[in-house]
Amino acid sequence: MARSDTRYREAYNRILSFCDTLPVEATIPSETRLAEIAGVSRTIIRRCLSRLQDLGLISWEGRDKRLLRKPQDEDRIALPDAGPGKSDLEQRFLDWILRFDVPANTPLSVAELSRTFEVPQHDLKEFLAGLSRFGLVSRRPQGGWMLLGFTKDYAIELSDFRSLLEANAVSQVAEAPVDHPVWQGLSRLRQDHLALKAAIETDFHEFSKLDERFHQTINSVVRNRFIAEFQKVISLIFHYHYMWDKTEEKIRNEAAIDEHLAIIDALEARDADAARAATQRHLRTSKTTLLSSLRLHDLG
Amino acid sequence: MARSDTRYREAYNRILSFCDTLPVEATIPSETRLAEIAGVSRTIIRRCLSRLQDLGLISWEGRDKRLLRKPQDEDRIALPDAGPGKSDLEQRFLDWILRFDVPANTPLSVAELSRTFEVPQHDLKEFLAGLSRFGLVSRRPQGGWMLLGFTKDYAIELSDFRSLLEANAVSQVAEAPVDHPVWQGLSRLRQDHLALKAAIETDFHEFSKLDERFHQTINSVVRNRFIAEFQKVISLIFHYHYMWDKTEEKIRNEAAIDEHLAIIDALEARDADAARAATQRHLRTSKTTLLSSLRLHDLG
DNA sequence: CATGCTGCATTTAATTATTTAATACATAAA
DNA sequence: TTTATGTATTAAATAATTAAATGCAGCATG
Numbered sequence: 001m002a003r004s005d006t007r008y009r010e011a012y013n014r015i016l017s018f019c020d021t022l023p024v025e026a027t028i029p030s031e032t033r034l035a036e037i038a039g040v041s042r043t044i045i046r047r048c049l050s051r052l053q054d055l056g057l058i059s060w061e062g063r064d065k066r067l068l069r070k071p072q073d074e075d076r077i078a079l080p081d082a083g084p085g086k087s088d089l090e091q092r093f094l095d096w097i098l099r100f101d102v103p104a105n106t107p108l109s110v111a112e113l114s115r116t117f118e119v120p121q122h123d124l125k126e127f128l129a130g131l132s133r134f135g136l137v138s139r140r141p142q143g144g145w146m147l148l149g150f151t152k153d154y155a156i157e158l159s160d161f162r163s164l165l166e167a168n169a170v171s172q173v174a175e176a177p178v179d180h181p182v183w184q185g186l187s188r189l190r191q192d193h194l195a196l197k198a199a200i201e202t203d204f205h206e207f208s209k210l211d212e213r214f215h216q217t218i219n220s221v222v223r224n225r226f227i228a229e230f231q232k233v234i235s236l237i238f239h240y241h242y243m244w245d246k247t248e249e250k251i252r253n254e255a256a257i258d259e260h261l262a263i264i265d266a267l268e269a270r271d272a273d274a275a276r277a278a279t280q281r282h283l284r285t286s287k288t289t290l291l292s293s294l295r296l297h298d299l300g
Numbered sequence: 301m302a303r304s305d306t307r308y309r310e311a312y313n314r315i316l317s318f319c320d321t322l323p324v325e326a327t328i329p330s331e332t333r334l335a336e337i338a339g340v341s342r343t344i345i346r347r348c349l350s351r352l353q354d355l356g357l358i359s360w361e362g363r364d365k366r367l368l369r370k371p372q373d374e375d376r377i378a379l380p381d382a383g384p385g386k387s388d389l390e391q392r393f394l395d396w397i398l399r400f401d402v403p404a405n406t407p408l409s410v411a412e413l414s415r416t417f418e419v420p421q422h423d424l425k426e427f428l429a430g431l432s433r434f435g436l437v438s439r440r441p442q443g444g445w446m447l448l449g450f451t452k453d454y455a456i457e458l459s460d461f462r463s464l465l466e467a468n469a470v471s472q473v474a475e476a477p478v479d480h481p482v483w484q485g486l487s488r489l490r491q492d493h494l495a496l497k498a499a500i501e502t503d504f505h506e507f508s509k510l511d512e513r514f515h516q517t518i519n520s521v522v523r524n525r526f527i528a529e530f531q532k533v534i535s536l537i538f539h540y541h542y543m544w545d546k547t548e549e550k551i552r553n554e555a556a557i558d559e560h561l562a563i564i565d566a567l568e569a570r571d572a573d574a575a576r577a578a579t580q581r582h583l584r585t586s587k588t589t590l591l592s593s594l595r596l597h598d599l600g
Numbered sequence: 601c602a603t604g605c606t607g608c609a610t611t612t613a614a615t616t617a618t619t620t621a622a623t624a625c626a627t628a629a630a
Numbered sequence: 631t632t633t634a635t636g637t638a639t640t641a642a643a644t645a646a647t648t649a650a651a652t653g654c655a656g657c658a659t660g
Contacts (some may be wrong), residue, residue: 002619
């Protein structure tokens with residue numbers, strides 16, 4: 001019943017590696033220096049030094065510390081295996097919601113989720129608290145959490161918000177200097193779109209990836225932490241929804257390719273108004289697709 | 301070392317009040333019914349019933365429960381005093397940052413904050429996790445949290461984002477139907493602006509409230525949960541920053557009144573383009589003011 | 601026989617306790 | 631004077647613990 005000592009263990013091995021770079025009999029730097037090297041506090045360093053002394057790796061008297069012998073592989077201490085970690089929890093969580101088609105207003109059990117995602121309950125709660133800012137989840141009066149989205153209203157508001165951000169991005173692309181990397185990206189995207197259009201009969205399912213790349217390229221011009229944060233969620237949601245909605249996928253994708261090309265045309269002509277108009281057309285289609293995919297789920 | 305029984309205590313008093321509405325000798329509803337009435341689980345209801353029985357308020361055998369006497373005030377159980385609660389934690393936290401001018405890159409101690417705000421550490425962590433979505437705080441590698449904003453970059457990006465949202469709101473106002481409450485609000489705002497302009501020499505500090513009301517009215521037209529969430533933070537930050545920056549306050553406010561009136565004029569003329577242009581002008585001024593107020597803090 | 605209530609058992613959530621780690625401060629050595 | 635160490639204090643992460651919620655089986659009642 002306490003926090004893990006992973007931090008100590010990692011630091012110990014790091015210090016061991018550092019000692020390996022020193023010759024035998026060498027003086028070992030001060031605790032403060034070692035703390036800097038390992039990126040931890042002195043408290044941990046002192047635990048490490050105690051162990052090094054116990055194992056006879058160093059002598060330690062007052063401020064005189066000497067390396068007695070070269071560290072061996074067996075001197076290292078084992079680390080608890082890392083697991084998937086909470087770094088990509090967001091991806092995995094949204095993936096889970098969408099893949100298993102978790103309906104709106106489902107109670108979420110932190111205990112259960114922490115098992116399925118193999119992260120401590122604590123991290124999960126923190127994550128859910130973050131998501132609640134996007135209105136995807138909320139706390140229940142009787143405790144625990146509740147999945148709110150994806151209702152029709154949520155999808156509409158998300159689409160509208162996306163349109164706003166994307167229109168802004170397109171405007172900024174149109175005003176980007178000629179040496180901005182976005183132009184190279186768009187030129188490559190044009191080729192890839194044309195290539196896919198030629199092979200649409202067989203490769204139409206490849207469009208999903210291309211779509212994500214397209215919107216990412218456009219939005220890469222916008223340097224704004226708030227917008228970037230939202231784009232992560234938006235792109236995930238749209239991306240996954242498209243992946244399932246298999247109705248008329250080929251026709252839809254073929255149309256979307258043309259819509260993308262129209263935007264690229266307008267941008268390369270530096271015609272901001274035309275680009276914005278083309279973007280609005282494209283996003284209206286997206287919105288319709290998203291909504292119809294929801295309707296399918298409601299019926300099934 | 302466990303969760304509090306506040307839920308039980310509140311439920312007990314609620315059940316007591318319910319019993320007060322019944323005549324003596326009356327049959328008490330089923331556990332499930334009582335659970336619905338009190339808004340808690342059956343587990344709590346059974347604890348309540350046990351206590352009611354112990355105190356001789358009810359008889360309880362199998363499913364036959366009878367009220368033996370009218371509940372008195374002394375039958376109620378004490379509640380741990382509520383404290384400020386975590387409902388307005390956001391307001392209080394932002395207020396604290398801005399009022400005490402907490403600089404960027406300050407480590408935040410959950411333990412300390414939980415004391416100053418009188419909320420459990422747990423609630424605070426949840427709150428901070430939410431704020432991290434706005435890029436205001438982030439986790440530190442060595443544990444704990446760190447206040448990131450308000451740097452210059454943060455202010456710029458926030459201003460830009462605000463402009464985007466506000467331009468959108470203005471566009472929607474211009475297209476709002478004649479019977480929409482926003483028109484009445486704007487008409488009142490016009491009068492109040494004119495009144496303040498007339499009394500600007502003495503009442504110029506009153507503008508802050510008017511400013512908040514103006515932007516709230518404009519944004520009230522937008523029905524979007526994502527935008528609404530951001531507006532809360534944005535308005536707080538701008539509002540407070542203006543409150544301190546006392547340099548040339550009168551002149552600034554006088555100018556802002558004219559800018560607001562220009563927007564109202566354009567909107568009431570249903571001239572969306574002019575309204576957007578006026579809004580951009582106004583927000584450019586806002587941005588400059590926000591940035592200069594930051595510069596003042598850096599120097600002081 | 602169906603419906604709904606209760607008793608019991610299991611699971612989950614909130615919160616404290618505990619251990620690890622970070623930090624602050626005093627003291628001693630260089 | 632500067633820098634390192636020793637010691638004490640405080641904070642953070644996490645498991646343990648209790649409160650509460652939920653699920654299910656059996657029983658009473660109409």
